[in-house]
Amino acid sequence: MRASVLHGPRDLRVETRSGLTPAAGQAVVRVSASGLCGTDYRIWSGDRPVAYPLIMGHEFIGEIAALGPGTEGLRVGQKIAVEPNFSCGACPLCREGNKNLCLSRTAIGIDVHGGFAEQACVPARCCWPAPAGIGDDQLLLAEPLAVVVRAVARGEVRPGESAAVLGVGALGLLASQVLKAKGLRVLAVGRTARRESLARALGADAFATTESGRAAEAARAFSGREGVDLVVETAGTAVAVAQALELAHPGGRVVLTGLPHEPSSVDFFSVVRREMRILGSMIYQDEFPEAVRLLGDGRVRVESLITHRFPLDRIQEAFAAHRSPEAIKVTVSI
Ligand SMILES: [Zn+2]
Numbered sequence: 001m002r003a004s005v006l007h008g009p010r011d012l013r014v015e016t017r018s019g020l021t022p023a024a025g026q027a028v029v030r031v032s033a034s035g036l037c038g039t040d041y042r043i044w045s046g047d048r049p050v051a052y053p054l055i056m057g058h059e060f061i062g063e064i065a066a067l068g069p070g071t072e073g074l075r076v077g078q079k080i081a082v083e084p085n086f087s088c089g090a091c092p093l094c095r096e097g098n099k100n101l102c103l104s105r106t107a108i109g110i111d112v113h114g115g116f117a118e119q120a121c122v123p124a125r126c127c128w129p130a131p132a133g134i135g136d137d138q139l140l141l142a143e144p145l146a147v148v149v150r151a152v153a154r155g156e157v158r159p160g161e162s163a164a165v166l167g168v169g170a171l172g173l174l175a176s177q178v179l180k181a182k183g184l185r186v187l188a189v190g191r192t193a194r195r196e197s198l199a200r201a202l203g204a205d206a207f208a209t210t211e212s213g214r215a216a217e218a219a220r221a222f223s224g225r226e227g228v229d230l231v232v233e234t235a236g237t238a239v240a241v242a243q244a245l246e247l248a249h250p251g252g253r254v255v256l257t258g259l260p261h262e263p264s265s266v267d268f269f270s271v272v273r274r275e276m277r278i279l280g281s282m283i284y285q286d287e288f289p290e291a292v293r294l295l296g297d298g299r300v301r302v303e304s305l306i307t308h309r310f311p312l313d314r315i316q317e318a319f320a321a322h323r324s325p326e327a328i329k330v331t332v333s334i
């Protein structure tokens with residue numbers, strides 16, 4: 001099979017490797033497409049070290065090519081999305097349902113080989129069958145969508161509430177749509193106004209920028225009170241964490257799902273005085289089926305989110321494209 005193998009920082013080579021055979025409980029997936037995200041970029045660039053050589057790729061879909069024993073419920077030829085994280089299933093965190101927090105969690109495409117290859121071998125329990133009629137582009141966004149489905153659930157949303165989504169990348173534009181599907185009013189907040197029309201086309205009721213320095217004022221005007229009920233932070237920068245807290249009203253909730261890699265200075269005096277609830281949200285627990293459903297129903301739209309597509313042998317260009325200002329979601333077709 002053809003696979004793109006990372007041998008060291010920025011040393012990505014498309015190679016021929018032997019085909020895969022599933023062990024008990026495993027499925028071999030004939031990969032059709034893999035999405036690329038900031039995590040892949042950090043691994044590719046060397047910011048996030050991994051054990052080399054590694055086949056990256058954790059956002060991928062395909063067809064079941066072969067099944068090992070003990071994989072009832074799946075069949076060869078079935079179209080699936082891969083949930084690329086699996087936990088140990090035995091530790092106290094797993095037993096209480098917090099499998100996303102398991103200290104022995106394995107991430108496919110990060111800890112073990114993933115989907116930037118013609119084939120990937122994954123636990124059968126990571127395979128979610130595609131609903132009839134769903135498009136490949138829709139299915140491919142199931143993984144990032146599951147991240148924001150969980151973030152929104154962590155926010156304990158109620159219909160009619162006001163929300164602000166910080167960040168207008170793939171996660172932010174997906175989060176706005178999930179919030180709209182749950183009956184909230186959404187203020188999208190970008191660094192600049194460049195994605196205002198796209199955010200509005202995907203359902204955002206209003207738009208504000210942080211560069212204006214008036215995002216908090218916009219949140220007050222939008223909510224008609226001291227700020228929005230809920231903020232979902234998807235930008236994952238240190239400054240965005242502090243900005244997120246300014247948008248919610250006293251007693252409001254802030255869910256952080258972007259991953260800020262640098263420490264953030266947060267005014268905790270204001271957190272205490274305003275009784276803010278700050279919640280982390282890490283990938284997903286049981287949100288994958290809901291994400292697939294939202295995509296299958298057409299309640300979350302992805303067409304305008306996939307901005308770049310590359311074949312596997314041009315995967316280096318996909319990493320360069322990921323950093324271009326126009327990029328929202330870059331995908332690799334396999
Ligand atoms: Zn990702």
Ligand SMILES: [Zn+2]
Pocket residue numbers: 087088089090091092093094095099102103104105
């Ligand atoms: Zn565990």
